[in-house]
Amino acid sequence: MFYFAIDILGTISFAISGVLTAMHKRLDVFGVFIIAFVTATGGGTLRDLLLGNTPVGWLQKPVYMFTIIGSVIFAMLFRKYLKYFRKSLFLFDTIGLGLYTLVGLTKGLDAGLNPLMCITLGTISASFGGVIRDILCNEIPVIFHKEIYATCSILGGLLYYMLFWSKVPPAIAYSVAIGFIILFRLAAVKWHWSLPTMYRE
Amino acid sequence: MFYFAIDILGTISFAISGVLTAMHKRLDVFGVFIIAFVTATGGGTLRDLLLGNTPVGWLQKPVYMFTIIGSVIFAMLFRKYLKYFRKSLFLFDTIGLGLYTLVGLTKGLDAGLNPLMCITLGTISASFGGVIRDILCNEIPVIFHKEIYATCSILGGLLYYMLFWSKVPPAIAYSVAIGFIILFRLAAVKWHWSLPTMYRE
């Protein structure tokens, strides 16, 4: 129940981040909806395709589609007031980042994959919706050059395995890793952390 | 037999729309062929991948590949005269839009999915070839900001279900929905209908 609530809040937040990007590109109502949908479901869809878990998740659970339609309508109606929700949206997004990372990692464990592959799947689940959003909007994905985002997933995934190998019970390792990802992301944004670039003169 | 003829005409028309876009971007012969191929098969391929229907359709039916190769060669040889075919191509494209929507919707029904998901699959089948074409050509997809296109699919899909739930026999609901999509698209182009944008000042 708690997981489900977070999952829906994460979906809303990802969808609204898509709406904001799409509005900025002056897309029409259909374009805005597609970008919102892809931002919210893209990462999990790519993960499901790579694993062969088909039909992919959102085709089997219409609740995601209804949530996204509702979020887009809400964002359209209250678009002048969205700035007042900026902090809440950022928080949902950050909680979603933590949760989706561990959900993706767990799907890899279920498929009997190597730890490195599970961390990769967790990172894909949490980050690639935004990557596909940026590609559809004809931008270089923001997580490739500006924000610390996927890095939080990778570090959180490593922490999960370190705890797991230290015989910490899985449920605790799971929760601690989610908490770490959320706090690390909050810290990265607060103190403007960024990864070094490697421009080749 | 009738379906097959429309399917091939739709493939030809989508392929030639890809050739025109690719020529405009000054791609080489290989690039032109790839864009034509992706425009014609991209929507159905994405639908098959999401459903897990693999190997995807065009891998199993070489007729599509031969049709696309033939269309590209034809379009290359007669590229100066393509403007005289503009109306025929637009008509084939519009018929393809109607047919592919219902083909995609039916694949969703076969997989036992929710009506909303079936309409989504129909829309993806009919529209996403053009989306992938535009992304490969480094443009924001035209259906996200200019044309009424996917909207016809969505409305046609809704009409199908409304008729189906009103106990109209499936074959009639199917045909009426295809006809509606075709007429709606013709009307949208004739009277320059477009969706509102939501630019955020």
Next chain:
Amino acid sequence: MFYFAIDILGTISFAISGVLTAMHKRLDVFGVFIIAFVTATGGGTLRDLLLGNTPVGWLQKPVYMFTIIGSVIFAMLFRKYLKYFRKSLFLFDTIGLGLYTLVGLTKGLDAGLNPLMCITLGTISASFGGVIRDILCNEIPVIFHKEIYATCSILGGLLYYMLFWSKVPPAIAYSVAIGFIILFRLAAVKWHWSLPTMYRE
């Protein structure tokens, strides 16, 4: 063992080609790694998805991920000296082109597909990593307008079938086709061969 060595050399070379493109776009360390990864694995991943061979190859064999991580670290540390390796990298890349084409073609044969489809799968395996790299970097894919690249795969695949149908033993046809692709690509680069464009005035 020989195949495995070439496979790893091809992966290294594709990964470093990704690193060079990503550095040029001033991406951060994570972005550079993702572009390297996608360049090295994208073609095979798309082939596996189209065929329904899931979980896709790199999820099942962590050696590719380790090879790519090692290549990226190497390329970062020695980025000032990469120009001295340019010829070796080009050679690995060309060998990879030949090998991956035939690997992809063979996967199509194993799935019982038509020759044209097998050649297509070979071409996708060898070329689409670079296509996805260019899309993620917001460029029109270079193989669509500049280089003879995919054309080598297509011709090599046709040669394989011509030899095979002439009763040449498969192992010999396989090796000859790889050799042909490598030599054709070397010749194309040496004498600046390119495909005609079809710009529409």
